[in-house]
Amino acid sequence: MHVRAMTPADAAIVARLATQLGYPATPADIARRLAALLGSGDHGLFVAEDAGGAVAGWVHIHGRRLLEAEPFAEIGGLVVDEACRGQGAGRALMAEAERWAAEHGYAEVCVRSNVIRHEAHRFYQRLGYRPVKAQHIFRKPV
Numbered sequence: 001m002h003v004r005a006m007t008p009a010d011a012a013i014v015a016r017l018a019t020q021l022g023y024p025a026t027p028a029d030i031a032r033r034l035a036a037l038l039g040s041g042d043h044g045l046f047v048a049e050d051a052g053g054a055v056a057g058w059v060h061i062h063g064r065r066l067l068e069a070e071p072f073a074e075i076g077g078l079v080v081d082e083a084c085r086g087q088g089a090g091r092a093l094m095a096e097a098e099r100w101a102a103e104h105g106y107a108e109v110c111v112r113s114n115v116i117r118h119e120a121h122r123f124y125q126r127l128g129y130r131p132v133k134a135q136h137i138f139r140k141p142v
Contacts, residue, residue, distance in 0.1 A: 001092040006045035006058060008034060013055045014047070017079040037062075044100035048080075048089040056084035059093040061100055061109070073101035075111040094127055 006014065011031040018025045037043040042063040047055045057080035065071045075097060080090045101109050111129060113120045121131075 001048045001050065001056065001087070001089045003046050003048050003092050003096040006034065006047050008038075010034075010047055010055060010058070014058050017055075017058060017081055018077070020082060021077075021079045023077075042104070043076075044097060044104075046093060046096050046100075048093050050084065050087070050089075056081050056087070056089040057093055059097050061097040063104060063106060064110070070108075071106060072108040072110050073097070073104065073106040075109065078111070090123060091127070 008031055011034060012027040014034070015025045015027045015030040018030070034045065037045060037060070044061040045058070047058045050056050057078070059078045060076035061073050062076050063071060064074045075094075078090065078093060078097075080093070098109055109129075111124055113124065115134070125131075
């Protein structure tokens with residue numbers, strides 16, 4: 001797998017993969033969000049391509065700065081096409097995300113994963129990640 005920076009031309013495949021994982025998005029949605037993120041120096045957006053140049057997955061990593069904790073990098077999203085899982089795309093994307101974090105001065109990478117995604121949990125643990133807490137997420141429109 002070859003990993004490269006995500007570009008606006010990737011919006012359609014990124015949207016398809018996000019939808020595949022359960023986060024429905026249109027190419028226009030992704031293009032708009034991507035334009036805002038690419039303008040920030042604290043977001044890394046990468047895609048993995050197979051030998052034929054087809055996008056097999058993507059990762060978004062970003063810096064987090066909180067009053068109560070030292071700065072860290074967090075995986076905002078990682079998606080590998082269902083048809084490409086087990087072929088190294090996820091591992092390559094996470095390696096690139098970790099490289100980005102270190103390059104940007106972060107000593108730790110955090111990833112959140114839905115409690116029902118047991119395969120994802122095993123994947124992250126194989127990469128050396130360890131669970132540190134369980135939590136509920138609350139939302140309210142404003």
